[in-house]
Amino acid sequence: xxxxxxxxxxxxxxxxxxxxxxxxxxxxxxxxxxxxxxxxxxxxxxxxxxxxxxxxxxxxxxxxxxxxxxxxxxxxxxxxxxxxxxxxxxxxxxxxxxxxxxxxxxxxxxxxxxxxxxxxxxxxxxxxxxxxxxxxxxxxxxxxxxxxxxxxxxxxxxxxxxxxxxxxxxxxxxxxxxxxxxxxxxxxxxxxxxxxxxxxxxxxxxxxxxxxxxxxxxxxxxxxxxxxxxxxxxxxxxxxxxxxxxxxxxxxxxxxxxxxx
Amino acid sequence: xxxxxxxxxxxxxxxxxxxxxxxxxxxxxxxxxxxxxxxxxxxxxxxxxxxxxxxxxxxxxxxxxxxxxxxxxxxxxxxxxxxxxxxxxxxxxxxxxxxxxxxxxxxxxxxxxxxxxxxxxxxxxxxxxxxxxxxxxxxxxxxxxxxxxxxxxxxxxxxxxxxxxxxxxxxxxxxxxxxxxxxxxxxxxxxxxxxxxxxxxxxxxxxxxxxxxxxxxxxxxxxxxxxxxxxxxxxxxxxxxx
Amino acid sequence: xxxxxxxxxxxxxxxxxxxxxxxxxxxxxxxxxxxxxxxxxxxxxxxxxxxxxxxxxxxxxxxxxxxxxxxxxxxxxxxxxxxxxxxxxxxxxxxxxxxxxxxxxxxxxxxxxxxxxxxxxxxxxxxxxxxxxxxxxxxxxxxxxxxxxxxxxxxxxxxxxxxxxxxxxxxxxxxxxxxxxxxxxxxxxxxxxxxxxxxxxxxxxxxxxxxxxxxxxxxxxxxxxxxxxxxxxxxxxxxxxxxxxxxxxxxxxxxxxxxxxxxxxxxxxxxxxxxxxxxxxxxxxxxxxxxxxxxxxxxxxxxxxxxxxxxxxx
Numbered sequence: 139x140x141x142x143x144x145x146x147x148x149x150x151x152x153x154x155x156x157x158x159x160x161x162x163x164x165x166x167x168x169x170x171x172x173x174x175x176x177x178x179x180x181x182x183x184x185x186x187x188x189x190x191x192x193x194x195x196x197x198x199x200x201x202x203x204x205x206x207x208x209x210x211x212x213x214x215x216x217x218x219x220x221x222x223x224x225x226x227x228x229x230x231x232x233x234x235x236x237x238x239x240x241x242x243x244x245x246x247x248x249x250x251x252x253x254x255x256x257x258x259x260x261x262x263x264x265x266x267x268x269x270x271x272x273x274x275x276x277x278x279x280x281x282x283x284x285x286x287x288x289x290x291x292x293x294x295x296x297x298x299x300x301x302x303x304x305x306x307x308x309x310x311x312x313x314x315x316x317x318x319x320x321x322x323x324x325x326x327x328x329x330x331x332x333x334x335x336x337x338x339x340x341x342x343x344x345x346x347x348x349x350x351x352x353x354x355x356x357x358x359x360x361x362x363x364x365x366x367x368x369x370x371x372x373x374x375x376x377x378x379x380x381x382x383x384x385x386x387x388x389x390x391x392x393x394x395x396x397x398x399x
Numbered sequence: 400x401x402x403x404x405x406x407x408x409x410x411x412x413x414x415x416x417x418x419x420x421x422x423x424x425x426x427x428x429x430x431x432x433x434x435x436x437x438x439x440x441x442x443x444x445x446x447x448x449x450x451x452x453x454x455x456x457x458x459x460x461x462x463x464x465x466x467x468x469x470x471x472x473x474x475x476x477x478x479x480x481x482x483x484x485x486x487x488x489x490x491x492x493x494x495x496x497x498x499x500x501x502x503x504x505x506x507x508x509x510x511x512x513x514x515x516x517x518x519x520x521x522x523x524x525x526x527x528x529x530x531x532x533x534x535x536x537x538x539x540x541x542x543x544x545x546x547x548x549x550x551x552x553x554x555x556x557x558x559x560x561x562x563x564x565x566x567x568x569x570x571x572x573x574x575x576x577x578x579x580x581x582x583x584x585x586x587x588x589x590x591x592x593x594x595x596x597x598x599x600x601x602x603x604x605x606x607x608x609x610x611x612x613x614x615x616x617x618x619x620x621x622x623x624x625x626x627x628x629x630x631x632x633x634x635x636x637x638x639x640x641x
Numbered sequence: 642x643x644x645x646x647x648x649x650x651x652x653x654x655x656x657x658x659x660x661x662x663x664x665x666x667x668x669x670x671x672x673x674x675x676x677x678x679x680x681x682x683x684x685x686x687x688x689x690x691x692x693x694x695x696x697x698x699x700x701x702x703x704x705x706x707x708x709x710x711x712x713x714x715x716x717x718x719x720x721x722x723x724x725x726x727x728x729x730x731x732x733x734x735x736x737x738x739x740x741x742x743x744x745x746x747x748x749x750x751x752x753x754x755x756x757x758x759x760x761x762x763x764x765x766x767x768x769x770x771x772x773x774x775x776x777x778x779x780x781x782x783x784x785x786x787x788x789x790x791x792x793x794x795x796x797x798x799x800x801x802x803x804x805x806x807x808x809x810x811x812x813x814x815x816x817x818x819x820x821x822x823x824x825x826x827x828x829x830x831x832x833x834x835x836x837x838x839x840x841x842x843x844x845x846x847x848x849x850x851x852x853x854x855x856x857x858x859x860x861x862x863x864x865x866x867x868x869x870x871x872x873x874x875x876x877x878x879x880x881x882x883x884x885x886x887x888x889x890x891x892x893x894x895x896x897x898x899x900x901x902x903x904x905x906x907x908x909x910x911x912x913x914x915x916x917x918x919x920x921x922x923x924x925x926x927x928x929x930x931x932x933x934x935x936x937x938x939x940x941x942x943x944x945x946x947x948x949x950x951x952x953x954x955x
Contacts, residue, residue, distance in 0.1 A: 171486050174485070174486065174489075221804075221808070222808045225804075225808055225810065244816070247795075247816055247820050248820060248823055248824075250819070250823060251816045251819050251820050251823070254816070254819060255812050255813070255816050256812070258812040258815035258816060258819065259810060259811075259812025259813075259815075260812070263815070263887075263888050263889045264888060264889045264890055265819060265822055265888040265889075265890050265891050266890050268819065269823075286823075287823050287824070329507045329508060330508065333506070333507065333508045333509070336506075340520075340521075358506065361485065361489050362485045375462070375485065376459060376460075376485050376488060376489070378460055379459060379460055379461070379462060382455070382460055382461065383414075383455075383460065383461040383462055385415075385462060386417075387417035387418065390416070390417050390418060391417075391418060394418065
């Protein structure tokens with residue numbers, strides 16, 4: 139796949155966000171390169187969700203910039219774009235996998251329609267082809283293509299999450315945001331989902347930002363990790379380095395608190 | 400003919416346990432040495448001397464407290480590992496530096512064959528042809544390491560320690576690399592398989608790789624070592640000269 | 642051939658004035674005060690300037706309840722003048738309760754001439770049908786609209802649909818059509834079939850049968866749409882492109898019948914199904930009563946001339 143090795147795909151500089159008196163995000167900065175998977179780890183209240191929402195343009199930060207690399211124009215501040223441009227980006231070059239699949243799916247239309255929607259939004263007008271693409275993606279996320287006409291409300295939690303992934307990846311986005319993609323799922327179901335994410339990320343060369351509180355998910359999926367506490371990034375580096383040789387006291391606390399079965 | 404591949408200068412490592420009242424554990428002090436292609440450096444010392452720690456520092460799995468670690472390409476260009484970006488380190492691990500650890504971290508649902516083939520795919524791509532090629536290579540390695548064919552389709556989670564270890568070695572060595580870090584690679588192996596691994600390492604070195612290894616078995620160490628380093632030189636308690 | 646007499650008015654009358662209804666002196670011309678008319682006209686102008694775009698307007702309390710065409714009535718009341726000739730139809734017929742009441746309302750408040758002949762009208766207010774006979778540049782057709790938002794069932798939040806319209810994000814409309822094909826094998830929408838107006842806005846054409854959709858395309862007449870309860874006005878100016886949505890492999894298609902109209906023999910008009918007995922007997926007749934009568938007269942005229950020819954030969 140064509141990989142731009144000259145420029146990061148995302149550059150975050152000095153992001154700040156407060157809700158009234160409470161500072162939810164303080165001076166967050168980092169870069170993400172094509173094909174990299176970054177885990178943002180922290181406990182509740184750490185600011186990881188605030189950060190993710192700012193990155194995905196769902197919430198405007200108070201200060202700082204988020205630049206995304208657009209073909210032919212290079213790094214562009216996403217908050218200086220028009221709403222229309224941002225929405226187009228969100229539908230084509232970005233993906234967003236929600237924690238609760240009902241937030242990321244249309245529950246009242248079929249699985250096939252869910253997967254095909256982005257294609258239709260982009261102007262695809264051949265029913266047969268849309269359906270074939272949808273079937274292909276359902277198979278890729280290990281949902282039986284025979285269920286293409288079933289409603290998501292008849293799917294299990296794990297299947298809904300996989301459907302969400304298919305819905306997002308159908309336009310081959312370069313950057314995928316994931317908000318606790320495995321929380322609430324049974325362990326065996328989680329394993330399946332994580333494996334799928336791992337494979338798809340590698341095969342498609344996706345850059346990905348995954349918010350999680352589960353260090354095992356971070357270890358499995360992410361090359362790099364950011365640890366957040368009370369709105370600040372306290373440590374950043376290679377995932378295995380942070381988990382095996384944590385430097386910051388909070389990181390050490392986090393790592394040592396994980397139960398080993 | 401042999402060119403330096405790795406250079407350690409004044410490397411030190413001290414662990415700080417913040418949640419045990421800031422307890423400091425010094426492990427390594429003032430480590431200086433070079434490794435060139437075609438060399439197999441064996442680290443000697445009792446357990447707790449920091450042998451494993453040193454390998455992990457080189458692999459960037461641990462972070463140094465002091466000093467510099469340089470990886471040197473055939474072209475002469477060097478990368479300072481202590482300040483390299485995550486991207487550069489990941490690339491280094493993918494293409495240049497291999498690490499054979501004692502423990503196989505098992506990813507559920509991946510078959511042994513695919514696990515071993517994976518390092519090749521990063522370079523070849525993920526199309527049908529490349530996957531087929533990579534798998535064929537993996538078969539060769541697994542055969543050589545005497546993993547029964549009936550196990551190739553299974554995930555290694557239920558394999559014996561020795562079998563897991565051999566899968567690990569296959570995975571780490573299937574792709575030729577310029578630097579191999581070997582952390583007790585023959586620990587759980589029987590004599591026959593141990594010899595196979597020794598041969599594999601010899602082959603890699605003959606092909607131009609450099610290796611740094613820890614071997615609990617003196618005999619194996621003797622077979623492989625082109626040079627030995629005594630870790631007591633790097634103990635933090637004494638400030639011994641090299 | 643069965644002959645059904647249309648009750649009430651005979652269609653030869655084109656001009657009636659004060660006979661049935663005395664003009665009610667308590668109301669302003671066309672019921673609405675002049676400021677309201679101005680407000681509505683401004684909304685209409687805006688709607689005409691942006692074909693297919695839903696313009697909000699201050700819908701007034703009318704003497705008919707919501708659901709009875711108050712939007713259409715307000716639009717008509719704002720454009721009607723003393724020299725206009727008004728036709729009011731409901732499902733193609735001039736004599737249903739709805740049509741009769743609206744016509745009576747305008748007679749009482751404006752005293753304009755009324756007609757049942759499409760050809761003679763300058764203003765046509767309609768509920769759920771477009772007349773079969775082609776309209777001209779001198780005519781205005783006003784549609785009564787229940788739900789102006791074409792995506793309402795799929796996306797009930799107005800804030801969201803406004804953004805979708807503004808950004809031309811119409812994927813959702815095609816999702817609905819896709820679902821129909823997946824579920825029924827064909828697009829199941831048969832009325833209020835969504836259209837793309839002037840290549841820009843997707844519009845709900847009101848519950849006219851999809852059979853009528855092609856009539857909206859490049860129509861010489863001005864087409865105005867009024868939704869009283871939802872408080873929206875929209876428009877399709879003359880000679881504007883109106884395309885019905887579809888897929889390349891499942892294109893838009895209009896309805897067809899196997900049988901012709903029982904009364905006039907037409908094969909080109911929209912037919913209503915009429916149950917005639919308890920054994921399930923049924924016939925198909927034109928929905929557009931004016932059109933049917935006109936065709937009927939043509940048939941009778943040609944029957945007479947044929948008879949004359951025959952008798953000549955004898």
